[in-house]
Amino acid sequence: MSDAVRPTVRKSRAMKHRATHIGERKLDPSTLMMGYGYDPALSEGSLKPPIFLTSTFVFESAADGKRFFEGITGVRPGGAEGLVYARFNGPDQEILEDRLAIWEEAEDALVFSSGMSAIATVLLALVQPGDVVVHSAPLYAATETFIGRILGKFGVTWLDFPAGATREEIETVLAAAKAKGRVAVIYLESPANPTNALVDVEAVAAARAAVLGESPPPIVIDNTFLGPLWQKPLRHGADMVVYSLTKYVGGHSDLVAGGAVGSKAAINPIRAMRNVIGTITDPHTAWMLMRSLETLELRMSRANENAKRVCEYLAAHPKVERVGYLGFLPEGSRQADIFRRHCCGAGSTFSVIVKGGEAEAFRLLDNLKLVKLAVSLGGTESLASHPAAMTHLSVPQARKDELGISDNLIRVSIGVEHPDDLIADFTQALDAV
Numbered sequence: 001m002s003d004a005v006r007p008t009v010r011k012s013r014a015m016k017h018r019a020t021h022i023g024e025r026k027l028d029p030s031t032l033m034m035g036y037g038y039d040p041a042l043s044e045g046s047l048k049p050p051i052f053l054t055s056t057f058v059f060e061s062a063a064d065g066k067r068f069f070e071g072i073t074g075v076r077p078g079g080a081e082g083l084v085y086a087r088f089n090g091p092d093q094e095i096l097e098d099r100l101a102i103w104e105e106a107e108d109a110l111v112f113s114s115g116m117s118a119i120a121t122v123l124l125a126l127v128q129p130g131d132v133v134v135h136s137a138p139l140y141a142a143t144e145t146f147i148g149r150i151l152g153k154f155g156v157t158w159l160d161f162p163a164g165a166t167r168e169e170i171e172t173v174l175a176a177a178k179a180k181g182r183v184a185v186i187y188l189e190s191p192a193n194p195t196n197a198l199v200d201v202e203a204v205a206a207a208r209a210a211v212l213g214e215s216p217p218p219i220v221i222d223n224t225f226l227g228p229l230w231q232k233p234l235r236h237g238a239d240m241v242v243y244s245l246t247k248y249v250g251g252h253s254d255l256v257a258g259g260a261v262g263s264k265a266a267i268n269p270i271r272a273m274r275n276v277i278g279t280i281t282d283p284h285t286a287w288m289l290m291r292s293l294e295t296l297e298l299r300m301s302r303a304n305e306n307a308k309r310v311c312e313y314l315a316a317h318p319k320v321e322r323v324g325y326l327g328f329l330p331e332g333s334r335q336a337d338i339f340r341r342h343c344c345g346a347g348s349t350f351s352v353i354v355k356g357g358e359a360e361a362f363r364l365l366d367n368l369k370l371v372k373l374a375v376s377l378g379g380t381e382s383l384a385s386h387p388a389a390m391t392h393l394s395v396p397q398a399r400k401d402e403l404g405i406s407d408n409l410i411r412v413s414i415g416v417e418h419p420d421d422l423i424a425d426f427t428q429a430l431d432a433v
């Protein structure tokens with residue numbers, strides 16, 4: 001075996017492959033996705049990183065093994081200096097993590113086997129029995145289940161506030177939570193699935209400082225719908241951002257993965273939990289995600305433009321009651337104010353509220369030809385689904401009413417097709433409603 005195929009270790013990746021500037025010019029994330037953090041010379045000159053299918057890594061010396069394990073076990077925080085065992089780290093995962101962090105100018109990142117395993121690992125690392133989780137509402141249904149039912153089994157309770165709540169309203173909820181027990185984490189999802197309601201992260205950070213200033217819990221936010229292009233919550237006071245990478249980052253509806261990015265201090269306890277329970281993504285999926293990151297900006301930008309065109313068409317259609325699209329927030333509204341301060345694009349996942357009820361919504365879904373009837377989002381192809389009957393079926397009716405998850409609401413994720421073809425598809429499907 002030649003030296004050239006020795007597995008890469010973090011410390012040995014040549015600095016020139018981690019350069020973020022050319023002269024004075026700071027390179028854009030879209031440029032860095034092509035090669036950042038990978039040294040071809042360590043892998044026979046292969047332009048792309050190989051997929052390292054191995055369960056363990058050979059140490060050059062016992063002292064190396066000891067030093068690496070100090071990082072794995074948390075004796076020294078910050079992760080292992082070298083590759084150890086595939087439940088802890090691997091070259092594909094580490095290069096991917098370095099690249100993921102770049103989009104949000106974060107110090108550190110971790111990748112997981114799914115969005116839910118990222119969220120579960122983060123929450124398990126942060127909470128103890130008797131703690132209170134404060135969260136925005138609505139949340140992705142499985143996240144709500146994890147906080148309410150799974151953490152509930154271990155004596156964790158929760159309080160929520162509606163997405164869009166003001167600083168004063170959030171302060172009231174935080175004060176009530178503080179009276180119940182230690183507030184372990186403030187967990188946000190913005191835009192929320194499926195209503196697209198935005199959370200005022202700046203107001204949450206101000207409320208936390210006012211009520212919990214002496215021992216502030218981390219603010220964690222699920223940025224799956226707009227990130228990492230159109231919203232960067234670390235700039236607005238969040239400590240950690242979590243992702244379902246299955247959606248826009250993966251972008252081709254062909255993998256399931258999750259991520260977490262933030263400061264080294266925020267990420268260290270999450271890495272320690274991931275090392276124990278093994279929720280890291282596999283090398284093949286990590287490789288696929290690196291491939292996806294190369295076109296992330298192109299895909300998200302095209303989908304963004306397409307969604308605007310489709311929403312303009314749908315909003316003017318006589319069979320459509322309303323379109324829940326972030327580009328159409330009423331001037332002067334609180335949601336529009338949050339959008340202006342936190343977001344730089346409206347994204348391409350939105351809701352369409354058709355005139356009528358479930359029957360009309362189902363007819364629209366059943367008649368779409370190009371747009372596929374499936375429950376994900378963020379892929380190259382457009383998808384549509386019915387949250388009340390599908391992803392949010394298990395949510396009690398009263399809660400659905402409160403959150404606006406009505407029977408005539410369809411969730412749409414627009415892809416990168418030609419926008420005129422998508423409009424033609426909606427035209428013929430709405431004719432059949």
Ligand SMILES: Cc1ncc(COP(=O)(O)O)c(C=O)c1O
Nearest residue numbers: 114115116140193224244246257
């Ligand atoms: C906002 C949001 N967060 C988390 C998840 C869970 O991600 P995954 O399916 O990758 O576990 C989803 C899935 O739809 C989601 O929409």
